[in-house]
Amino acid sequence: MTDRVQKLETDFRQYVKKIEDYGQALALLAWDSRTGAPKKGVNQRSEVIGTLSSEVFSLSTSAQMGDFLNKLREEAVYAKLTDITRKTVDECYKNFERNVKIPKEEHKEYVMLQSQSESLWEEAKNKADFELFKPNLKKLVEFKKRFVRYWGYDHHPYNTLLDDYEPGVFVDTIDKVFGELRDQLIPLVKGVTESPHQPKTDFLYEKFPRANQQALSIDILKEIGYDFEAGRLDETVHPFAIGINPNDVRVTTKYNENDFRVALFGTIHEGGHALYEQNIAQDLIGTPLASGTSMGIHESQSLFWEKFVGKNYGFWERNYDLLKKHATGQFDHVSLDNFYFAVNQAKQSLIRIESxxxxxxxxxxxxxxLEKALMEDRITVDELPEIWNEKMEEYVGIRPQHDGEGVLQDVHWSFGAFGYFPSYALGYIYSAQIKEAMLKDLPNFDQLVREGEYGSIRQWLTKKVHQHGKMKKPAEIIKDITGGGIDSKPLVRYLDEKYRRLYKF
Amino acid sequence: MTDRVQKLETDFRQYVKKIEDYGQALALLAWDSRTGAPKKGVNQRSEVIGTLSSEVFSLSTSAQMGDFLNKLREEAVYAKLTDITRKTVDECYKNFERNVKIPKEEHKEYVMLQSQSESLWEEAKNKADFELFKPNLKKLVEFKKRFVRYWGYDHHPYNTLLDDYEPGVFVDTIDKVFGELRDQLIPLVKGVTESPHQPKTDFLYEKFPRANQQALSIDILKEIGYDFEAGRLDETVHPFAIGINPNDVRVTTKYNENDFRVALFGTIHEGGHALYEQNIAQDLIGTPLASGTSMGIHESQSLFWEKFVGKNYGFWERNYDLLKKHATGQFDHVSLDNFYFAVNQAKQSLIRIESxxxxxxxxxxxxxxLEKALMEDRITVDELPEIWNEKMEEYVGIRPQHDGEGVLQDVHWSFGAFGYFPSYALGYIYSAQIKEAMLKDLPNFDQLVREGEYGSIRQWLTKKVHQHGKMKKPAEIIKDITGGGIDSKPLVRYLDEKYRRLYKF
Structure with missing residues (x-):
């Protein structure tokens, strides 16, 4: 490497590290705001977050950043960079392009619309009044369409939106795998619903004191290998995990004394996200690569631990006594089989987050x-509630009585996050693909779980997924693990076997 | 006000607000580091703090700041500014002058010496080996002397050091009040030590479970009027209170299960600091004036609540039952009078923080x-241990067996904080002056405490001290409250009356 390139690389990495350091401060501010920050400090807190965020935005879109990127992306220079710097250049360039293509005034207008819309949405949801939210939703959709025009797109405008959350995954793939999945799931749901064999579940709702649940959550996080020296557990309203950096990855949960599953499986879920972030390679710290590669891959990790470990029969063979120890007697006369069936109960719900x-x-x-149809101008915002209800009846078999439990239930659109939702289902699909592939290397998976030997499972995930951070794109990770592309069949096989077995149909 | 001045003022305030916003992020990072931040994140955390601190330093000493100050300090302009902006200019100017007068290279060397010395000091203290720390201490003293030469001084070099912690208080005043205080205290200590009338204290050391102490601490903070909607209570190793801004002022404490006094009186002490910060005027937020005016005045507030409220007989007439409720029986057969005597026990100690x-x-x-003599070149660093031990024997009546419990006991010198210590004693002196002055307006002070009517006490303190933040200098606050200067007589009167009464001599 020539001295000139080396100097350029060092300066660039220094510049990027500053942005990342600010990002870590912002992550702590966000964590604090959502855990125990005092109420009266909210306004001041927003000011501080605003100041730091603008600084990050300025640094990411500055003339200096443009100059760095121009020089570093020259073919002869680019070829000489280390892998990590090269990927860092790619990430910064993508971000730079996104941000400089939107006229400043429009961006400002959009940010104001976002912050105004979130509280409006909340009001509309509580009142089940779609008309209240509709004008803002229309504007948000228009903004996103316009932004896509500024950014440009390949084949389908929705691809550009997907790129924010699941880079390298496109509409044609999603259409295919979602279509197959939908067609397989609908009859399965019907089978479960109509089965006369249903679990007894009353003991799930008996009182489980908050402090006991907290102790259980800590034990379970330790059980799956979450490193408390590189993290902590706190309480919040909407649980999340946050990686400030791989050495400081925090989990949050909430305790419902009348339904211990919320904290228990929620903690395992967030713990799965946290294991991902804790095991990212240390040499990525100080670059934008030191976090999960996409929403979907992230979700695959949380779901892997929640579903394939936390809802595994062997997991409860091992941990049912631990649960009983922390509980206050409600499981003493419940057999392991009944308990297992109950926590794996399938029950239709109108609400996504309760399903x-x-x-x-x-x-x-x-x-x-719906999102894709909106972007294609095949449907209008006005038609959303009606189409929502029809599809819900067709797919899940139940129909919302009002828009509060229908089209208004999710916050995402209120801040313009179109293209985000697919990641959740992709996470399910990925997790089952990963589980099937893992079985080839660890055929004794169930035994490992039963014996609490998660070490080799974590090592496998670290090697194939975690360590890479954003060095690998989601499709690349799936390709390297499975030898193929995104595929819904492993998920269908898993669900089909499990629910036919449990519900005997 | 002319448009030009108004524009200048707005721009300057905007610029300062950015520094303050960064400062608030730094305050949160500091709080987090000292409460529950994960161990493995320490290095990354230092990087983030380093990046933000350098940015604050750059902004505070930039050419742009210099330019602002030049323009704003022009007589005609300065006269037209609002009071708050004028004081902000003064603060920024003081800070600017301090920082730009030290050659950059020397400052860097000094910062490196500081960070190296703190761990060296810790080792030396643990090994009780002064020789180990001596070379660094010599360098630190030399640096401080040199810095004072760069900064300049009035009358005495130590005055410049005092200015960092107790602006407007000078060596001649301190010599006088400390001298008087010392001469009055020595015989009092002797009287207490020789008195045959000593408290029974065994019940102080019975087990008081951590969770119970935590609940007690929360109740006691609420009792004195700490606002939990603008703060929170956490656990730490070295307790502190921190004002991120007046709407977010956090208290920390530590729980010793074998000595509940540590948490109880520690919490009241930190709560006193917190009441100060919570009651600073809201319109000072976004300027460097939104915090306590000096170390000494801050300490006067924590001591006021700890000593004049928390160790008041009436306070325990009111709260002894609350204490018993949280405890596990050890006070059931201890009369209020015995309890009161025990928590007010005076006992010589070699260690400042235990005294x-x-x-x-x-x-x-x-x-x-010792510090003053060092600055005057009347003594050398080599002589410190011996002089320390002699003075300790003369003043307190006991002699250290080794330097770990003598000259090496405090961290302050290891980061060059010469001039800091006087603030602690000034805090004691101020608190007694404030208490005497308050009695003129609230002659029923003891009754108010006994009845838990702290509202008028807090209002009095807010009006005279808290609300002003840094708008008033310490000496100005004391002058406006007492009509005079710093005076040790109220403290002596308080101690003399109390300890002669308790120890019957």
């Missing part, structure tokens, strides 16, 4: 179809 | 005398 693993993807497919 | 209110100031006076 089971069997119908979850149908909720997502519905949203994907 | 009682009677000897505390003597520990400080000793340090002040």
């Amino acid at each position: 089971d693993e069997l119908t979850y993807c149908l909720h997502i497919i519905l949203r994907y179809e | 009682d209110e009677l000897t505390y100031c003597l520990h400080i006076i000793l340090r002040y005398e």
Whole structure:
């Protein structure tokens, strides 16, 4: 490497590190705001976040950044960079292009619309009044269409939106896998619903004191190998995991004393996200590559631990006594088999975040179809509530009584996050693909779980997924693991076997 | 106000607000680092703090700041500014002058020496080996002397050091009040030590479970009027209170299960600091004026609540039952009078942070005398241990067996904080002056405490001290409250009356 290139690389990495350091401060501010920050400090907190965010935006779109990118992307220079710097250049360039293509004034207008829309959405949802939210939703859709025109797109405008959350995954692939999945899931849901064999579940709702649930959550996180020296567990309203950096990855949960599953499986889920972030390679720190590669791959990790470990029969052979130890007697006369059936109950729900693993993807497919149709101008915002309700009845078998439990239920559109939803279902699909591939290397998977030997499972995931951070794109990760592309069949096989077995149909 | 001045003022305030926003992010990072931040994240955390701190330093010493200050300090302009902007200019100017007068290279060398010295000091203290720390301490003293030459001084070089912690308070005043105080305290300590009338204290050391102490701490903070909607309570190793801004002021404490006094009186102490910060005027937010005016005045507020409220007989008439409710029976057969005597026990200690209110100031006076003598070149670093031990024996009546419990006990010098110690004793002196002055307006003070009517006490303190933040200098606050200057007589009167009464001599 020539001295000139080396100097350029060092300066660029220094510049990027500053942005990343600000990003870590912002991550802590976000964590704090959502865990225990005092109420009266909210306004001041927003000011601080605003100041730091603008600084990050300025640094990411500055003339200096443009100059760095021009020089580093010259073919002869680019070829001489280290892998990490090259991927960093790619990430910064993508971000730079996105941001400089939107006229400043329009971006400002959009940001104002976003912040105004979130509270308006909340009001509309509570009142089940779509008309209240509609004008803003229309504007948000128009903005996103316009932005896509500024950014440009390949084949389909929705591809550009997907690129924010699931880079390298396109509409044609999603159409195919979601279509197959939908057609397989609908009869399965019907089978479960109509089965006379249903679990007894009353003991799920008996009181489980908050402090006991907290102790259980800590034990379970330790059980799956979450490193408390590189993280902590706190309480919040809407649980999340956040990687400030791979050495500081925090989990949050919430405790419902009348339904311990919320905290228990929620903690395992967030713990799965956290294991991903904790195991990212240390040499990516200080670059934008030191976090999960996409929403979908992230979700595959949380779901892997929640579904394939936390809802595994062997997991409860091993941990049912631990649960009983923390509980106050409600499981003493419940057999392991009954307990296992109950926590794997499938039950239709109108609400996505309350739905089971069997119908979850149908909720997502519905949203994907609507978003895509909006972007193609095949439907209008006015038609959304009616189409939503029809699809819900067709896919899940139940119909919302009002828009609060229908089209208004999710926050995402209120901040313009079109293209986000597919990641959730992709996460389900990926997780089952990953599980099938893992079985080839670890055929004794069930035994490992039963014996609490998660070490080799974590190592496998670290090697194939975690360590890479954003060095690999989602499709690349799936390709290297499975030898092929995104495929819904492993998920269908898993759900089909499990629910026919449990519900005997 | 002319348009030009108005524009200048707005731009300057905007610029300062950015520095303050960064400062608030830094405050949160500091709080987090000292409460629950994961161990493995320490290095990354230092990087983030380093990046933000350098940015604050750059902004505070930039050519742009210099330009702002030049223009704003022009007589005609300065006269037209609002009070808040004028004081902000003064603060920024002081800081600017301090920082630009030190050659960059020397400053860097000094910062490196500081960070190296703190761990070296820790090792030396643990090994009770002064020789190990001596070379660094010599360098630190030399740096400080040189810095004082760069900064310049009035009358005495130590005045410039005092200016960092207690602006507007000078060596001649301190010599006078400390001298008087020392001469009054020594015989009092002797009287207490020789008195045959000593408290029974065994019940102080019975087990008081951590969770119960936590609940007690929360109740006591609420009792004195700490606003939990603008703060929170956490656990830490070295307790502190931190004002991120007046709407977010956090308290920390530590729980010793074998000595509940640590958490109880520690929490009241930190709560006193927090009440100060919570009651600073909201319109100072976004300027460097939105915090306590000096270390000494801050300490006067924590000591006021700890000593004049928390160790008041009436406070325990009111709260002894609350304490018993949280405890596990150890006080059931202890009369209120015995309890009160025990928590007000005076007992000589070699260690400043473990010493009682009677000897505390003597520990400080000793340090002040040594620091001043060092700055005057009247003594050398080599002589410190011996002089320390002699003075300790003379003032407190006991002699350290090794330097770990003598000259090496405090961290302050290891980061060059010469001139800091006097603030602690000034805090004691101020608090007693404030208490005497308050009695003129609230002659029923003891009754108010006994009845838990702290509202008028807090209002009085807010009006006279808290609301002003840094708008008033310490001496100005004391002048406006007492009509005079710093005076040790109220403290002596308080201690004399109390300890002669308790120890019957």
